Amino acid sequence: MTAPPCPASIIAADLAGMRSQTFGLARRVGLEPHLYALVPRGLWRHVPAAWWPSPLRAIQPLGLDSLAHPVISIGGSGGAVGAALRRKGATVIQVQNPRLPPGRFDLVIANRHDRIAGPNVILTRTALHGVTPELLAQAQVEWGPRLAHLPRPLVAVLVGGGNGRFRLGRPEGAALAVSLATMMRRDQVGIALTPSRRTAPEVCRELHDALAGPDSWIWDQSGPNPYLGLLACADAIVVTMDSVSMVSEAVATAAPVMVAALPGRSRRIGLFLRELEQVGRIRPFAGRLETWPVTPLDDTLMAAEAVRAHLGLVAP
Template sequence: MDSFNRENSAWCITDGSAGMVSQVKGLALAMKLDYTLKEVKLNFPWNILPVGIVPILSSAFSNLFDFKKTNPPKFIITCGRKSVYLSLFLKRKYKNKVVTIHIQNPKSKFDEFDAIISPKHDKIDLPNSYTTNLAINHISENLIKSEMEKFSDVISFDDRPICLVLLGGQSNNYKFDEVELERLIERIKNIKKNQEIRFFFLFSRRTEKKIIDKINTEFNKSDIVWSDTKSNPYLALLGFSKYIICTSDSVSMISEAIVSMKSVYVFRLSSVKSKNRIEDFNDFISSAGLVRKLENKLNEFKHDYINETAIIASKLRNKFK
């Protein structure tokens, strides 16, 4: 990035997780920016503490050399807790030379960001904040079509419609143990009794091995349990599938499924918290008709979701000309 148009460039910074990368990348693409994906790496104790408890020093970062530029890009787009530290550090260093945009709730120092984009369930209403119903993401019709072409010779087809099953994992908000898995397996088996559908299972990096092994045991002979770690047909299957089932633990995963404009069903895991913001998100998208609760039959349905990523990107472009 030694020769670049600074005014039209961005660093997109996350902890490397797929959901967060999708969000920063999606915003940069929608803003028509030349972007570089970067990963922040924190030292102890910053890597375990919430923002605001200890000062943000250069020693907080083990890879600060990745961000040393006399002429940085105009836009710093970040997502997630770890990147909050770096966004604040870079803003204090470069001041008005950079525009900092944070995706998700930074939970601290709200007024030090030029813009904050957060989902409705975070309940942030500030002069510099923008609210979305779904998570910002990089999913588009053209991207899905391109991936479908790549995997058209890899994925075998028959007369049965495809249902993509996206499995998350145990988290601070949800249980995903053997009991929850048995509930999901029973639900899918009931659907298979009622309908001729081919299920295609994909896993997130949080999915435990015992969950993957059990799904393999139950469905590997009759359906497709993807195990090739060198290629990922996820985006292609957003296009090939007629139905999508998501576990309820990932806002990003569910949002991307909705944006594909397919019929999305959510399997509600048991919450481990009495106040769970992701439950608020799942309640909202259900009441808005964007998804349906997973029962014993799948029906095709339509919704009128409008791409919020493009709308927010346009507002930010106009504000920070």
């Protein structure tokens, strides 16, 4: 009888992107993640976490007595708390640049575009995630029949939302909708599209209006989430540039990935996309279907192997 996986404590804000990265890493290591949601107290939510003099007092109580080890922390606030826990004897794996010296953690796993270095720093080309070949195969079995009515080639479209770096409001949504409709008509492709929680309602309306018809399917955000199914069934993928996580999950598949530009600027995301374009894994989306030979790119496995080696664990 197989023993249940050992637990790991996740110190993170309760956000989808942070759960995806930390849970994905933990499960690839062979650990069962348990989230301890990080919520700053009062005025501390307005102060950079690297300046918190007492990180464990700057947040709502985590229930430290029940924390399992190792601890996986993420981001600046998670890093501040993770470093404090390590001073108390915990083994702490930090994901993303903690904005603190890497030596305050057992391991730091960051993207290359974070531009940090150290003997305990593991650099990846993509964000960490849990999209594995096994999960994609299961999703293909589930979603293949549901999407079988759409023309082939089938283009999966992953739409994010505006943030502090990029704009995706009604004008940008309308422009994206026109480009997708042009591709659907000229290249005779099927489209399966999923918005995210961050996609504005007016953007969803523009997409629905432009893509209405038998050759497209748009998730109405009710019922089972089709995200993995779209990744698994796609012959090609279009993803908006605002999300490193969505791009990273898309390039983990065997489909060519086209990135839809948005107004705005991010040095970090620009470096991330430039490297993937240089190795031929992504191309800009120009309103037409493009296909080219690709190989799945997923650095989460390499990061998980480094964590297992540090913890003395065998592969699951």
